[in-house]
Amino acid sequence: MVELHLLSPRGFRAGGVYAGIKSRRTPDVALLVCDRPASAAAAFTTSRVQSPAVTVGREHIASGKLRGVVVNAGNANACTGKQGLRDARRMCAIAAETIQCDPREMLPSSTGIIGHLLPMEKIERGILETSESLGSSLEHAQLFGDAILTTDTKRKIAGVRVKIGRDQVTLAGVCKGSGMIGPRLGVAMSGAKAPGSRGFARASGAAALDAGARGSARAAGAISKHSDASSLRGKHATMLAYLTTDASIAPALLRKLLQQIVDVSFNTVTVDDHASTNDTCAILASGAAGVKIASPADVKKFSAALAEVAQSLAYQIAADGEGATKVVAITVRGAATTDAARAIARSIANSNLVKCAMNGNDPNWGRIVSAAGYAGAPFDPDRCTLKLQKTLVFRGGTPVAFDANRVSKSLDAKEVTVELDCRSGSAEATVWTCDLSKEYVTINADYHT
């Protein structure tokens, strides 16, 4: 079986080179190019502090068309004022020139340290060099995947194929993220250039997706070891994700689907709940497969496949969280609303006490139940049940006798499941996080700007 990657969908080329921005010699400038104008959508951080790359990205995605993406790692181009804005536009202009398109057809991304101007000479040389070595092979996808990493220890890729009628379309993606991970992505609307104020409190139609596509998160993904990121300890990380497909789909529909998808994938992963200035998720649909996604049945299939890719990528971010020794998958069921389920799951996921207990394999259910209590959502401890790694530990407001040693041993795993059933409704949500280890403190304290 062929491993699917960013360039498995037809119509795309990519590459990455080392341009001298990262301190360690590993690719740090990358290009993803579509052979024709792709239908595109993008979701950006809803933080009030946004990188000029995000500002320019919002402008350029407004048309619903992109020819490509230009990325650098090692420098976030954030809090860099007007020069930062000029530099983000210049990145697009340089990249556009190499493929003979309009600069507004390029989406720029940057990740790395905040508050430093981009080294534009290096960036320019890097873009030109990358443009001369674009290709569609696995190696090209890996170069792109490596070039966007900062504190990540692993490359993150995913892909699936889905039958649409008698035809087949491919969906794939690549992402980065390890620390400064608490994305609050909102899809940029057509013509809208200003950041929206939307957060999580959205009643979207994504609950079905949430329930359906979960569990396949790991199946779709392949995590490859990336050994060169150790020198980037403590550098500001960000979540960047790029999704590709060779299906044909209208930009308006793509935007709608993207918000649903990010709400059940990247918006449900948290390492330290610190939304970045640069968080970005973009999708490009080349149409090269000649398959139009429009009928409700096709949209449903396409959407489920896209969720599978995005959830796999989000899961890989949690698994590679700074200092993480395990993924903690928190599922809240039986909540009154999807928003309530998400709020409760997120409250548990972001509790340092819960995260430390997970690090120490401590079946400390009191921390979990109490974290549910202050989520700001309806929650009645006297009705709920709580399971750790499938073992019931709390029911109806009182503890359940369990073998603490056995449960502790079961927590010593690559993935720990926390399942809270509120028994107050039918909504559910899953949030992925990781444990909090001394290594997280080492990475983020023992480093100086």
Add this chain to the structure above:
Amino acid sequence: MVELHLLSPRGFRAGGVYAGIKSRRTPDVALLVCDRPASAAAAFTTSRVQSPAVTVGREHIASGKLRGVVVNAGNANACTGKQGLRDARRMCAIAAETIQCDPREMLPSSTGIIGHLLPMEKIERGILETSESLGSSLEHAQLFGDAILTTDTKRKIAGVRVKIGRDQVTLAGVCKGSGMIGPRLGVAMSGAKAPGSRGFARASGAAALDAGARGSARAAGAISKHSDASSLRGKHATMLAYLTTDASIAPALLRKLLQQIVDVSFNTVTVDDHASTNDTCAILASGAAGVKIASPADVKKFSAALAEVAQSLAYQIAADGEGATKVVAITVRGAATTDAARAIARSIANSNLVKCAMNGNDPNWGRIVSAAGYAGAPFDPDRCTLKLQKTLVFRGGTPVAFDANRVSKSLDAKEVTVELDCRSGSAEATVWTCDLSKEYVTINADYHT
């Protein structure tokens, strides 16, 4: 000069004994008793998961009168169902009998591990023993102060005297708190028994207090070393605070002032932002000084003094946060509203990235500005200025050149000030937190339930 303590206000007696609840031999049952029915108010956790002690406390405070407080440490009596509720009432009944009052005139508190029934025999013996050794000396206040501690390494006390007309009233307090600290206290209303849904989003009249009483937080307090808490590592902590005064003040006014005071003190301290099931702040006014607080001028003076005591206590909690090496005092000025100022300060205070940077003396202003960005409050990075230990590091959307080594050295201090001026209004707020150290992870990971 005499050191003021919990029993400096006239009309109170207290004591504490070791009853065998804590694993280490240090007091764990305590009584605070007022010689006459005191005017009283209390604020409790607004978490949906509440200890029976809080449930009973809400009931008992509804009358606006208390004769005393009965506390145990080592066991939170939380998630203990109906038996827990019976036990909390029984604690009050036992204590009430010793001083010949109605059980409903006692406020119960518990702190410690979640999910275990109270050892009622020990509790009963402890209450009886304490009642036989009540007194008004510094030593009695210290016994009470020690008995409420769990993971705390230091006893926390504060007191001030204030002139009201030609008379003098004394205000004092004691508190505990080290981990599981992210209080969201709401004052229990007269007759109200159910938890309110109020959180921080309140437009209170406390902004003036916020600005006025800050800075004196340390001045009013005396931190005494408490060496016996090391065996309580990883036990669930809670915030408990008891305030006393010998002024005479109506319960309704006391309730109103208490909400204002907790909003600028205990509700603005965070160690790990984990609100406890047991967080409680109670105030008892004995009236023994024969001074009535009623006129606007007197209320203002009294209120400022009360804020000074409460802020000192809150500050001591941050200073003794689990694993803390320093207090980080985050002041947001020039915000559009007090709520916005608080939200931004809190967002910065709760960022693990910011807390780790503080642990490593890293002047990493990018993490601070980006944390302000996702606070969910209006914030324009292009207008703001940011100072670390009085050194300007960011202004108008772009970095300011500063001597990183010098600022790093200045961060190696017992208190670090972070001052963010939004230049968008006149509201301000301060939040106290501490750094995140490897020791926090040790305390909370290397312990098993």
